[in-house]
Amino acid sequence: MKYVKEIVWIIAFTFIGEVLNTLLPLPVPAGVYGLILLLLSLVTGLVKLSDVETTGNFLLDTMTMMFIPAAVGIMSVTDILLPVLIPYIIMIVVSTIAVMTVTALVASAILKHSGEKNADKEATA
Amino acid sequence: MKEAIINSNYFGLILSIALFILAVKIKSRFKLAILNPLLVSTLLCIAFLACLDIPYDTYRSSAGMLNFLLTPATVCLAIPMYKQLKLLKDNLLAVFAAITAGTCCSLLSILVMGKLFSLSNEHIATLLPKSITTAIGMGVSEEAGGIVTLTVAGIIITGILGNMIAESIFKIFHITHPIAKGLALGTSAHAVGTAKALELGEIEGAMSSLSICVAGILTVILVPVVNSTLV
Numbered sequence: 287m288k289y290v291k292e293i294v295w296i297i298a299f300t301f302i303g304e305v306l307n308t309l310l311p312l313p314v315p316a317g318v319y320g321l322i323l324l325l326l327s328l329v330t331g332l333v334k335l336s337d338v339e340t341t342g343n344f345l346l347d348t349m350t351m352m353f354i355p356a357a358v359g360i361m362s363v364t365d366i367l368l369p370v371l372i373p374y375i376i377m378i379v380v381s382t383i384a385v386m387t388v389t390a391l392v393a394s395a396i397l398k399h400s401g402e403k404n405a406d407k408e409a410t411a
Numbered sequence: 412m413k414e415a416i417i418n419s420n421y422f423g424l425i426l427s428i429a430l431f432i433l434a435v436k437i438k439s440r441f442k443l444a445i446l447n448p449l450l451v452s453t454l455l456c457i458a459f460l461a462c463l464d465i466p467y468d469t470y471r472s473s474a475g476m477l478n479f480l481l482t483p484a485t486v487c488l489a490i491p492m493y494k495q496l497k498l499l500k501d502n503l504l505a506v507f508a509a510i511t512a513g514t515c516c517s518l519l520s521i522l523v524m525g526k527l528f529s530l531s532n533e534h535i536a537t538l539l540p541k542s543i544t545t546a547i548g549m550g551v552s553e554e555a556g557g558i559v560t561l562t563v564a565g566i567i568i569t570g571i572l573g574n575m576i577a578e579s580i581f582k583i584f585h586i587t588h589p590i591a592k593g594l595a596l597g598t599s600a601h602a603v604g605t606a607k608a609l610e611l612g613e614i615e616g617a618m619s620s621l622s623i624c625v626a627g628i629l630t631v632i633l634v635p636v637v638n639s640t641l642v
């Protein structure tokens with residue numbers, strides 16, 4: 287019954303997410319509604335970590351291959367993608383490298399700074 | 412014979428998973444970043460379908476189950492976030508500053524390069540949401556007057572690329588902090604990047620999951636502003 291219980295919780299949050307996605311006029315996907323609600327439920331203790339953890343970890347562990355069907359779908363838009371493929375690829379490559387680097391460097395700089403402050407506090411305490 | 416195989420309810424599922432396992436084996440044999448399992452399995456799958464002249468819709472109808480699991484898997488990203496909640500709270504400033512910087516960088520770089528390549532506003536709007544999760548990105552693109560099917564392709568290419576280059580980027584720029592790695596993956600490469608972050612560790616996974624939400628919302632707010640500068 288452990289798995290049945292876990293699957294029911296996860297499907298229930300997915301279902302509520304889907305319903306909210308349809309009802310509310312916000313561009314928030316079903317999965318993100320479900321994520322926020324599950325997180326709130328875990329924080330408030332409505333759902334215990336052990337109620338969702340095993341099945342949840344199974345889904346997270348297999349998540350990468352869930353993108354294959356959507357990625358293969360690119361083959362069905364090749365006729366409109368080919369004419370702009372080169373600028374698209376260059377823009378995506380440059381932009382993705384830039385975003386990843388900027389995000390990581392900003393985070394590292396602030397983390398290093400606050401790390402030093404905490405170390406100072408501990409030293410004076 | 413061929414019909415019986417490709418019309419099976421499990422054809423797309425077994426093909427995708429088998430090629431993914433093959434791709435993981437290839438990756439662990441050669442250890443090259445370019446041999447990213449998601450990229451390799453996708454290309455092998457496209458080649459397989461094209462060679463045997465199998466329409467995408469036939470494959471899709473039996474591979475759709477994998478796609479179906481994406482929403483519950485996204486919901487489960489709450490699990491690493493919950494486990495790392497204290498770390499999230501303790502580093503709120505770094506988290507939000509980094510995601511905001513990354514999101515602005517994404518929009519500006521697309522805008523500037525789009526102008527450099529003298530792409531039409533339609534194409535620029537198509538790529539503006541390239542770094543956010545598909546479900547949000549489609550809505551943003553539509554709202555901004557982009558071509559939604561191309562946005563989806565752009566988002567997926569971005570995700571695979573981010574998943575592929577992350578470890579090299581972290582090495583080149585000496586990024587060692589798991590929080591910084593997770594934020595960078597989620598902000599630049601949405602859920603596909605998060606799948607990589609989860610492989611790196613739980614802290615990375617939690618930070619990346621949060622970045623999907625925050626970067627997605629920021630992009631929804633900022634794209635109309637950027638878009639209004641396009642004349």
